[in-house]
Amino acid sequence: MKTAKAKKLALTLCSDGTPDRPRWRKVYKKKTFYFRGTYGEALKAWELKKLQADGVLPESIQRAIADRKALAASLPEIEGGFTTNGQPYYADGRQGVQAMLAEDIAALERGEPVDAFALKMAQQFAPVPKKTGVTLGQIVGKFIAVIQSQHDDGKMVATHFDNVKRQALRFRDCIGADKPITAVNEEVFQITYKDHLRGLIKSRGWTAIYANAAMATALRLYKYAWKNRYVPELRLEAKDVSFVTAPKEVPIITPEEYRHYFEGTSEKTCLYVLLFLNCGMTGTDVATLTHSMLDLEKGTITRKRSKTKGFENVPTVTYYLWPKTLTLLKKFATAATAPNKLVLHNENGRPLITTSIDKGKLKKTDCFHLAFTRMCKRLKISAARMKDIRKTGATALGSNPKYASLSQYYLGHSPRTVADKHYVRPSDELFAEALLWLGKEFKIETL
Numbered sequence: 001m002k003t004a005k006a007k008k009l010a011l012t013l014c015s016d017g018t019p020d021r022p023r024w025r026k027v028y029k030k031k032t033f034y035f036r037g038t039y040g041e042a043l044k045a046w047e048l049k050k051l052q053a054d055g056v057l058p059e060s061i062q063r064a065i066a067d068r069k070a071l072a073a074s075l076p077e078i079e080g081g082f083t084t085n086g087q088p089y090y091a092d093g094r095q096g097v098q099a100m101l102a103e104d105i106a107a108l109e110r111g112e113p114v115d116a117f118a119l120k121m122a123q124q125f126a127p128v129p130k131k132t133g134v135t136l137g138q139i140v141g142k143f144i145a146v147i148q149s150q151h152d153d154g155k156m157v158a159t160h161f162d163n164v165k166r167q168a169l170r171f172r173d174c175i176g177a178d179k180p181i182t183a184v185n186e187e188v189f190q191i192t193y194k195d196h197l198r199g200l201i202k203s204r205g206w207t208a209i210y211a212n213a214a215m216a217t218a219l220r221l222y223k224y225a226w227k228n229r230y231v232p233e234l235r236l237e238a239k240d241v242s243f244v245t246a247p248k249e250v251p252i253i254t255p256e257e258y259r260h261y262f263e264g265t266s267e268k269t270c271l272y273v274l275l276f277l278n279c280g281m282t283g284t285d286v287a288t289l290t291h292s293m294l295d296l297e298k299g300t301i302t303r304k305r306s307k308t309k310g311f312e313n314v315p316t317v318t319y320y321l322w323p324k325t326l327t328l329l330k331k332f333a334t335a336a337t338a339p340n341k342l343v344l345h346n347e348n349g350r351p352l353i354t355t356s357i358d359k360g361k362l363k364k365t366d367c368f369h370l371a372f373t374r375m376c377k378r379l380k381i382s383a384a385r386m387k388d389i390r391k392t393g394a395t396a397l398g399s400n401p402k403y404a405s406l407s408q409y410y411l412g413h414s415p416r417t418v419a420d421k422h423y424v425r426p427s428d429e430l431f432a433e434a435l436l437w438l439g440k441e442f443k444i445e446t447l
Contacts, residue, residue: 011035011042019292019339020304020316029053057109065108071122072101097122134230136184137177140168143224144360151357158355162362167217181230184222189234189241193218201243208243215241250395251388255442258389260379262447269371270447271328271344276389277442278435279319280410283368283386287353292339299326305412315425317412320432322439324447396438403434410434 010026014034017023024035024042026049033049035042051058057065075094100118107114144165151161174196175188197211219241225231261273275281279301281289293303302318321329333343346352352367368386376384390411398407406426439445 009039011039011046018316019302061108065105068101068105068108068119068122071119072098075122134181135177136172136175136179136181139181139225139230140172140177140221142228143168143221146224148357148360158357158362159364161357163213164217164220165360167214168221170214171218171221181225184225184231186234186236186240189215189218189222189236194241197243208245211243212245215243251385251391252395253384253388253392257381258392258442259447260381261375263379265375265379266371267328268332269375271325271332272368272371273389274322274325274328274444276386277393278322278325278439278444280390280393280412282390283366284353286344286368287342287351289343290340291334291336291343294329294333294336294343296326296330296333303412315409315412317409318428318431320428320435322435322444324444393438396441397434400434400437403437406431406434 011024012026014023014025017036021036022038022042024039024046026033026035026046028050031053033046035045037045048058075097097118101122104114104118147156147161147164150156151158156164171193174193175184193215197206197214200206201208201211219234219236222231222234226233258273258277262270265273272283272286275286279285285303285305289301289303293301295302299321300318301321302316304314304316329343334341334345342351344352346367350365353365355362355364357363372384372386376382394407394411397403397410409426409431
């Protein structure tokens with residue numbers, strides 16, 4: 001009986017990559033190209049690079065060229081010497097803007113990146129097409145179709161898609177679905193919608209942060225309409241439509257309150273609570289933990305935070321596991337049959353968190369939220385949140401002069417200040433020492 005041959009991969013895996021950021025190589029036309037990321041991400045990057053190597057412009061570049069050519073042709077006569085702060089951008093009026101667009105087009109055809117300076121300048125002078133009869137409701141429908149496509153392409157997670165969609169619909173319902181899109185102007189944002197959001201802050205207890213996010217979605221919707229030439233450019237400053245946000249008080253869970261979580265609690269829920277403090281994890285971090293990140297022999301987890309793993313400046317952190325955490329992980333971990341296999345799953349063998357969009361609606365299951373809510377209800381604990389546990393760990397480290405510099409590293413955050421960006425990565429030994437101290441502070445050994 002003949003055995004099927006394994007399909008040859010288009011890219012070669014390099015030995016100098018990391019588990020969470022592999023490196024791939026492709027030799028084509030006597031040139032070598034390198035790519036980072038998962039195989040799927042690297043393959044997409046290679047397909048784009050191959051088009052450039054073959055002299056074929058990608059569709060997105062063709063659209064960018066077509067947009068600039070159309071703008072150049074539609075520009076009216078412009079008086080020369082348009083200035084900002086007294087400094088001329090160009091001296092030849094319409095011909096000057098067209099010349100800058102021509103330079104962009106030539107650069108794009110050569111496969112070189114260009115900025116949006118000339119494009120934005122041309123858009124200021126180009127006439128807005130008269131698209132009569134288009135309503136806000138129709139624009140919202142088109143906008144939702146675009147973000148739905150982004151979600152389907154894997155460029156937007158289900159929860160973010162659902163939130164953006166709901167806020168776009170909220171703006172439509174507030175302003176009026178039948179309102180002409182051309183009647184949506186600065187006053188609509190500054191007065192009508194801001195008053196609406198202010199009312200929600202008072203009546204529903206919305207935070208200023210959440211209201212600002214809702215306003216940001218409304219502005220994003222308008223920008224979509226502007227890019228598609230339905231409306232003129234909106235001229236607003238952030239201060240005109242934003243709400244002042246007060247610094248949030250950092251929640252603190254005392255060691256006594258933390259150990260109370262373990263009273264009569266199932267071992268699997270105990271494992272979740274331990275991972276939140278031991279490794280500064282969120283529920284999503286635990287749900288996406290794979291065997292490539294876990295070393296049961298060394299008793300460590302090495303990972304980037306799942307929310308920001310695609311960013312280069314986010315640190316890859318190795319967490320030393322407390323004996324109690326390691327014991328429960330060994331008990332509940334799945335068999336390590338593949339590097340990318342999830343370490344933990346639910347009783348049905350499914351991921352602990354699942355999100356999907358079904359017929360435009362969000363479907364989500366969250367085993368952590370369910371387990372934590374049940375635990376708090378049974379123990380009669382009020383106002384407790386899972387994410388407060390990792391914040392408590394960072395606060396505790398920050399209170400110790402020896403380990404204060406490790407609090408952001410513990411959270412897996414990228415450097416925030418100029419000084420942080422040039423910091424020396426802490427040694428694994430020092431960080432392990434800090435985690436050992438954290439465990440002793442919360443008396444984990446007594447659990």
